Amino acid sequence: MNAQPGSIAKVCLLAGKIMLESGAETYRVEDTMNRIATSFGLENAESYATPTGVQFSTEGEVSYFRRISNRSNDLQRITDVNSISRQITAQSLDAKEALLLLKGIEHQSETFPLWLQFIAAALASGSFAIMFGGSWSDFLPACIAGALGYAAMIWIEKLIEIRFFAEFIASFFIAVIAAFSIHAGFGQHLDKIIIGAVMPLVPGLHITNAVRDLVAGHLVAGISKGVEAILTAFAIGAGVAVLFAFFP
Incomplete structure (x- = not known):
């Protein structure tokens, strides 16, 4: 041609x-x-x-x-x-x-509408809470926290356009919802609810791509993606840690 x-x-x-x-x-x-x-x-x-x-x-x-x-x-x-x-x-x-x-x-618009992404985040959060050793009473609180946290991340990222800050606020929001659920008598394991709910925020694809780029010899891209994944994980962990720092 x-x-x-x-x-x-x-x-x-x-x-x-x-x-x-x-x-x-x-x-x-x-x-x-x-x-x-x-x-x-x-x-x-x-x-x-x-x-x-x-x-x-x-x-x-x-x-x-x-x-x-x-x-x-x-x-x-x-x-x-x-x-x-x-x-x-x-x-x-x-x-x-x-x-x-x-x-x-x-x-083209997003492959999946936002409402479907929220449902997927909710089901994934509840499922991970059970998989990590939580009880069935933790399933619904994890679903709610995961869906609302994911929605908060998308909204804040569009508002501020700083992904790490959006993930920090979203994880803090998830921790607050999980703590409130336990305080209100819904759910038994605070840690399992939080772990399950933050899973939709975890940068799994970034970590995988970083390793694959490093193996392929693309050191600059692999290292930068790895650092981005580490910063994202730090933002998620810091958001949860803030809640326990002020409300132990």
Whole structure:
């Protein structure tokens, strides 16, 4: 397929941007961008991705860069971009068609509505509380604390746009709800309720991606994602600790 290098670069950059914003590993992002460029006949293309930016260049051409400001976990978008990449590799899409499809993915609404995310957070919280040794009387308080804490994190993050602060407030809110539940006679184990309710906030995917990037040799991305996961865990733990510090 014949296409202008500028058009190919736009496709590669947008694909990489969507994948990074959706929580993909950096080595997967670079591999996808390089495959797209090769499929369009652009030889000697170079891509470089970090958690905060993606760069694409070819020999004798201008280097292109996109900054990544917001990151989340959306595996469906990663799957959709991979599907477009496979169609490009199969020579069934040109650059213009691929760019339109990628823009559609970029501007599409969330894969799951918020109310469904809250229900999933509630059920996951209650289930983890039971799995960690809690009683069935702890299930409902953990569900309520987990759903409200997850909702608080999303609301505060949109309001302040500082994820670590949002997670700190959310975990503190969870601890308050759990303590109130025990005080009101609902539930038996405060620690099990809190542990179960904070699980939807735990950065499991970030930890996994950090390890996979480190194994793949992407040291900068692996270390930065690992530090981000550690800071998130610290924010969650600190939010719970504040409650016990003032109300032992």
